[in-house]
Amino acid sequence: MPVTKVFPEDVDRKLTEVFTRFGYDGASMELLSQATGLKKASLYHRFPGGKKDMAAHVLKNLEIWFLENFQSVIEQENLPVQERLEKALLPINILFEDGARNCPLRMLSACSETPYFQEYIASCFAILNNGFTKIAFQNGMVESLANEKAMEAIINIQGSLVLSRAMSDNSIFKTSMARIPQLLGFK
């Protein structure tokens, strides 16, 4: 007999899904309840602070996800630089479903509770920035330029995702992702 009827990791996945699809204000407790299969009172039992606790939890998980799936790959210094970059871009493509899925960071970065989340959001972007900078630097770029190009890479990811979703055209995202190695000094 299980302690919980629903596994925490399943709840986390569903919460992320709803916040990413509908944004913070669009994600009602009713939607979150239906998606997770937990009644509202049960969600409050797990997240006493309510909706904003759930969103903060989602972002905390995302930060861990970036550390485990992106940063850790970047830091496999036994592998060639280009191979590390290519391996690190794969989970990014999965995260955004090749352009079909919105960015949870963006969807939670323009609402009334954003100040409550900002630390996590900034941390996720910092992981990406440090990772791309490291790759470009180890590829021979001077550090200031490497950092500039890393920012461009993140801008391309976010911008292309906005356009892909707004125009319902995943190819915009795919094209941008394919440009990143070149942007960081490869080929």
Next chain:
Amino acid sequence: MPVTKVFPEDVDRKLTEVFTRFGYDGASMELLSQATGLKKASLYHRFPGGKKDMAAHVLKNLEIWFLENFQSVIEQENLPVQERLEKALLPINILFEDGARNCPLRMLSACSETPYFQEYIASCFAILNNGFTKIAFQNGMVESLANEKAMEAIINIQGSLVLSRAMSDNSIFKTSMARIPQLLGFK
């Protein structure tokens, strides 16, 4: 004695402001009422379809704004190409307040009523795309590449705006805007 107590252009400006700051779901009728100085019933008199009509109206105005402030400048073919680009980028900087203001297109492109807006959103992006493509093409770029670079320019605008707002750092947007001429083949 005026026919209306509040000028339509002032209402439009305030509606745009609220939708841009809070997004569609975050922009309550109460907020829209307070911002415009019109009671809710008066807003329904002007926009019988309610909130979604107001948002659609905002986007319709934005399309006209892009035609008058961006496209018309691009098409001043008596001026040198580079000068036209520089003149066309000025209103873009104003629109986004040098990175301090969110993009209304983005803020209205991920909500439940987005299908209702998509036509206007796509039209605005098309105006930008056609404009940048024309500039790059007239600057000597082959058309397919010009179109690709135009997309990159829009991606840079949207992406840098996402990051500028998420990180509260307008310089990200400013740097990206400064890169656009270079992106389209100048210097």
Next chain:
DNA sequence: GTCTATAGCTTGATAGAC
């Protein structure tokens, strides 16, 4: 064209049984 007043529903959140 704008208002006050209000309907009717949905929201986020809580109490208390099991």
Next chain:
DNA sequence: GTCTATCAAGCTATAGAC
């Protein structure tokens, strides 16, 4: 830990006076 039942507040939207 999950549930049913419920609350007060907020929401979109409407009716009707001026």
